[in-house]
Amino acid sequence: xxxxxxxxxxxxxxxxxxxxxxxxxxxxxxxxxxxxxxxxxxxxxxxxxxxxxxxxxxxxxxxxxxxxxxxxxxxxxxxxxxxxxxxxxxxxxxxxxxxxxxxxxxxxxxxxxxxxxxxxxxxxxxxxxxxxxxxxxxxxxxxxxxxxxxxxxxxxxxxxxxxxxxxxxxxxxxxxxxxxxxxxxxxxxxxxxxxxxxxxxxxxxxxxxxxxxxxxxxxxxxxxxxxxxxxxxxxxxxxxxxxxxxxxxxxxxxxxxxxxxxxxxxxxxxxxxxxxxxxxxxxxxxxxxxxxxxxxxxxxxxxxxxxxxxxxxxxxxxxxxxxxxxxxxxxxxxxxxxxxxxxxxxxxxxxxxxxxxxxxxxxxxxxxxxxxxxxxxxxxxxxxxxxxxxxxxxxxxxxxxxxxxxxxxxxxxxxxxxxx
Amino acid sequence: xxxxxxxxxxxxxxxxxxxxxxxxxxxxxxxxxxxxxxxxxxxxxxxxxxxxxxxxxxxxxxxxxxxxxxxxxxxxxxxxxxxxxxxxxxxxxxxxxxxxxxxxxxxxxxxxxxxxxxxxxxxxxxxxxxxxxxxxxxxxxxxxxxxxxxxxxxxxxxxxxxxxxxxxxxxxxxxxxxxxxxxxxxxxxxxxxxxxxxxxxxxxxxxxxxxxxxxxxxxxxxxxxxxxxxxxxxxxxxxxxxxxxxxxxxxxxxxxxxxxxxxxxxxxxxxxxxxxxxxxxxxxxxxxxxxxxxxxxxxxxxxxxxxxxxxxxxxxxxxxxxxxxxxxxxxxxxxxxxxxxxxxxxxxxxxxxxxxxxxxxxxxxxxxxxxxxxxxxxxxxxxxxxxxxxxxxxxxxxxxxxxxxxxxxxxxxxxxxxxxxxxxxxxxxxxxxxxxxxxxxxxxxxxxxxxxxxxxxxxxxxxxxxxxxxxxxxxxxx
Numbered sequence: 001x002x003x004x005x006x007x008x009x010x011x012x013x014x015x016x017x018x019x020x021x022x023x024x025x026x027x028x029x030x031x032x033x034x035x036x037x038x039x040x041x042x043x044x045x046x047x048x049x050x051x052x053x054x055x056x057x058x059x060x061x062x063x064x065x066x067x068x069x070x071x072x073x074x075x076x077x078x079x080x081x082x083x084x085x086x087x088x089x090x091x092x093x094x095x096x097x098x099x100x101x102x103x104x105x106x107x108x109x110x111x112x113x114x115x116x117x118x119x120x121x122x123x124x125x126x127x128x129x130x131x132x133x134x135x136x137x138x139x140x141x142x143x144x145x146x147x148x149x150x151x152x153x154x155x156x157x158x159x160x161x162x163x164x165x166x167x168x169x170x171x172x173x174x175x176x177x178x179x180x181x182x183x184x185x186x187x188x189x190x191x192x193x194x195x196x197x198x199x200x201x202x203x204x205x206x207x208x209x210x211x212x213x214x215x216x217x218x219x220x221x222x223x224x225x226x227x228x229x230x231x232x233x234x235x236x237x238x239x240x241x242x243x244x245x246x247x248x249x250x251x252x253x254x255x256x257x258x259x260x261x262x263x264x265x266x267x268x269x270x271x272x273x274x275x276x277x278x279x280x281x282x283x284x285x286x287x288x289x290x291x292x293x294x295x296x297x298x299x300x301x302x303x304x305x306x307x308x309x310x311x312x313x314x315x316x317x318x319x320x321x322x323x324x325x326x327x328x329x330x331x332x333x334x335x336x337x338x339x340x341x342x343x344x345x346x347x348x349x350x351x352x353x354x355x356x357x358x359x360x361x362x363x364x365x366x367x368x369x370x371x372x373x374x375x376x377x378x379x380x381x382x383x384x385x386x387x388x389x390x391x392x393x394x395x396x397x398x399x400x401x402x403x404x405x406x407x408x409x410x411x412x413x414x415x416x417x418x419x420x
Numbered sequence: 421x422x423x424x425x426x427x428x429x430x431x432x433x434x435x436x437x438x439x440x441x442x443x444x445x446x447x448x449x450x451x452x453x454x455x456x457x458x459x460x461x462x463x464x465x466x467x468x469x470x471x472x473x474x475x476x477x478x479x480x481x482x483x484x485x486x487x488x489x490x491x492x493x494x495x496x497x498x499x500x501x502x503x504x505x506x507x508x509x510x511x512x513x514x515x516x517x518x519x520x521x522x523x524x525x526x527x528x529x530x531x532x533x534x535x536x537x538x539x540x541x542x543x544x545x546x547x548x549x550x551x552x553x554x555x556x557x558x559x560x561x562x563x564x565x566x567x568x569x570x571x572x573x574x575x576x577x578x579x580x581x582x583x584x585x586x587x588x589x590x591x592x593x594x595x596x597x598x599x600x601x602x603x604x605x606x607x608x609x610x611x612x613x614x615x616x617x618x619x620x621x622x623x624x625x626x627x628x629x630x631x632x633x634x635x636x637x638x639x640x641x642x643x644x645x646x647x648x649x650x651x652x653x654x655x656x657x658x659x660x661x662x663x664x665x666x667x668x669x670x671x672x673x674x675x676x677x678x679x680x681x682x683x684x685x686x687x688x689x690x691x692x693x694x695x696x697x698x699x700x701x702x703x704x705x706x707x708x709x710x711x712x713x714x715x716x717x718x719x720x721x722x723x724x725x726x727x728x729x730x731x732x733x734x735x736x737x738x739x740x741x742x743x744x745x746x747x748x749x750x751x752x753x754x755x756x757x758x759x760x761x762x763x764x765x766x767x768x769x770x771x772x773x774x775x776x777x778x779x780x781x782x783x784x785x786x787x788x789x790x791x792x793x794x795x796x797x798x799x800x801x802x803x804x805x806x807x808x809x810x811x812x813x814x815x816x817x818x819x820x821x822x823x824x825x826x827x828x829x830x831x832x833x834x835x836x837x838x839x840x841x842x843x844x845x846x847x848x849x850x851x852x853x854x855x856x857x858x859x860x861x862x863x864x865x866x867x868x869x870x871x872x873x874x875x876x877x878x879x880x881x882x883x884x885x886x887x888x889x890x891x892x893x894x895x896x897x898x
Contacts, residue, residue: 044486317815332830335797345821347840350812354840358825361833 233259696755699727
């Protein structure tokens with residue numbers, strides 16, 4: 001039982017040696033964190049995910065230092081050609097850009113250079129500011145289009161045991177450049193661990209990023225990711241998230257549409273079972289005219305799974321001609337599953353088209369009946385319908401090889417079907 | 421020339437105040453004030469104790485601050501908690517005994533209080549400041565066994581009913597303003613419909629805030645016994661005043677087996693002037709409990725007034741097969757702020773709820789829909805449908821939607837949709853082309869936008885509400 005996480009200032013020195021400025025920044029942020037501790041349901045943003053309770057129930061301690069140094073081998077995906085970055089327990093391990101022009105790409109260990117102190121809404125961001133010691137920085141030059149997809153292997157090893165990782169990554173894509181990323185989480189640890197990531201993604205004018213992230217392996221990992229996306233004019237960001245596996249997973253995405261005509265899309269599909277807890281929180285800030293945002297998040301909940309969607313669309317008064325859409329849909333398969341949602345609109349411009357929808361319910365009995373009358377048994381009928389429900393999201397992936405790969409991964413993720 | 425006309429219409433139509441000497445309780449929120457109120461109302465001891473219990477709770481309770489519109493700090497010690505027109509010292513025996521000035525005020529408001537109004541079939545329990553002045557149609561209601569009287573009278577004459585139900589939906593340890601009301605409420609309506617009775621007319625109360633610096637704290641309690649039906653209208657107008665006036669009413673509805681309550685409100689209190697000065701703070705707690713099987717509670721509201729409105733008429737659907745409905749139009753103009761919505765708590769099996777909310781924001785106003793739909797583990801086969809649409813006029817106003825949706829039951833279905841848009845240029849053009857000017861066209865389109873809600877209102881209200889929608893928005897386009 002870990003009642004409330006408090007971290008001693010001496011831990012900062014154990015991470016590494018820092019300049020005076022950076023040290024001050026880290027200490028200040030640790031103070032901010034210790035003041036509030038882990039967020040609980042009294043925080044509006046954590047209303048449906050009481051992290052303090054979840055952590056205290058599942059952890060006896062949370063160590064910063066990882067014991068053990070076993071090396072493990074991982075097989076690369078063979079289904080399609082790709083560049084890759086390998087991250088092991090948050091550390092940048094190896095990179096390979098064999099299909100690209102090397103001088104256009106820069107990759108290094110992430111170093112924070114922004115030491116502005118300000119109060120964050122999310123205490124875990126303070127924690128990350130204070131203790132981040134790993135991560136990568138990927139910089140793509142102007143006018144460069146990647147020839148092959150970049151796969152980021154995010155590996156969590158057996159060395160993890162009641163550890164907390166604070167990881168910080170940054171991706172910057174130059175003007176008129178284009179990059180497709182496929183991020184895959186591979187989990188070898190059987191023990192509990194907590195991963196706290198802070199990502200920054202910057203898209204310069206007319207840059208394009210397609211980002212697919214899959215975290216589908218069953219694990220006792222507790223994941224929290226805060227990702228801040230910034231889009232300048234005419235930039236386009238297309239995100240797919242498939243976050244089904246971990247015991248706890250909260251993905252907090254902020255999209256700042258700062259330049260005119262920028263567009264962002266978010267597609268999500270997940271299957272949540274056992275007593276997994278998953279939350280997707282989005283905030284789309286329409287800060288310039290003529291921008292477009294589109295969100296579609298689908299969840300299937302089984303056993304004691306709990307799914308949450310909190311999405312907010314904010315439209316500033318100058319952001320006229322905004323087109324914003326948000327849809328969250330959930331299917332509850334079990335008596336003990338739960339779906340909570342809070343789709344919010346906050347709009348200050350009048351010439352806009354904003355809408356959201358949220359539905360939750362059971363599978364349509366008529367559809368099940370239809371399939372059963374064609375010879376399927378109930379279990380198969382449900383599986384087919386669930387598959388169809390989630391596949392609608394996956395089908396929007398254009399690349400054939402990637403889509404196929406994800407579909408296979410996804411189907412193998414439906415564990416508990418036998419029950420029905 | 422035309423604009424001038426519009427300006428004069430748009431000024432608050434009911435902005436006059438009557439000079440009547442007032443009896444006031446000592447200023448400030450103290451035990452003494454509560455004892456004074458209780459004494460002047462000739463309340464039994466248990467009622468005073470109940471009030472004091474709420475007062476004790478108030479000492480540790482804090483004002484809520486999660487709402488979107490913030491308000492300047494209220495000095496609760498600087499308010500009068502009771503004021504009554506002087507002529508009420510001795511209760512009038514008939515309408516002739518009522519202060520003619522009061523009658524005049526009501527005439528200006530068009531309240532049907534004398535005989536000819538009988539034809540319109542409306543029984544009126546008029547609240548002038550804090551004391552009910554006269555209640556008509558009592559005989560007809562009494563014949564059917566229906567009790568419709570001021571709550572102060574009910575406390576004396578029907579203590580069993582009041583004791584049993586008062587505070588059973590809104591407990592005295594609820595949020596700050598509800599507790600404040602429990603401690604200092606002065607008057608309001610009490611309705612009891614006996615089993616298997618259909619109330620033959622629409623019951624109606626006009627509330628009216630008159631004396632300056634007086635917070636109004638009505639308490640309404642409506643009980644629909646098994647198999648009964650009642651439709652209740654609440655309409656509000658207030659004279660023009662510069663100081664902010666606090667209004668914290670509590671409304672409790674209880675529907676037993678197979679009973680139905682329909683509660684309609686038109687709220688047109690003083691919204692403050694064009695610069696946002698003055699206006700009423702409307703912090704109302706309305707809650708209905710569908711206690712019995714197959715019971716139904718339906719809230720309909722048209723909110724056009726008040727500087728700040730916080731209002732969430734809610735339904736607790738306890739009985740199996742019970743139904744909750746919420747229809748709302750909220751219009752904000754100038755510096756008005758409205759944060760309104762509903763809570764539908766599904767506890768019983770096969771419960772159904774429907775929410776239709778239309779928000780219209782103009783000028784520099786902010787309009788928020790905030791709602792909760794909660795389907796509990798045991799509420800199998802429950803159903804909710806929510807639709808909230810917002811209309812924005814101009815780029816200095818805001819429209820917000822904050823729904824909370826919780827589903828813990830796999831056989832239940834929740835659907836929620838929300839849209840935000842502005843008035844369609846094509847529709848405006850079409851209307852203009854057919855000879856309607858800009859104002860008329862906007863009024864027509866907005867009325868169309870609100871149609872789903874307006875048609876839920878009883879006839880008498882629907883006409884008034886339609887006019888109100890037009891008046892509230894005049895001068896906001898162009």
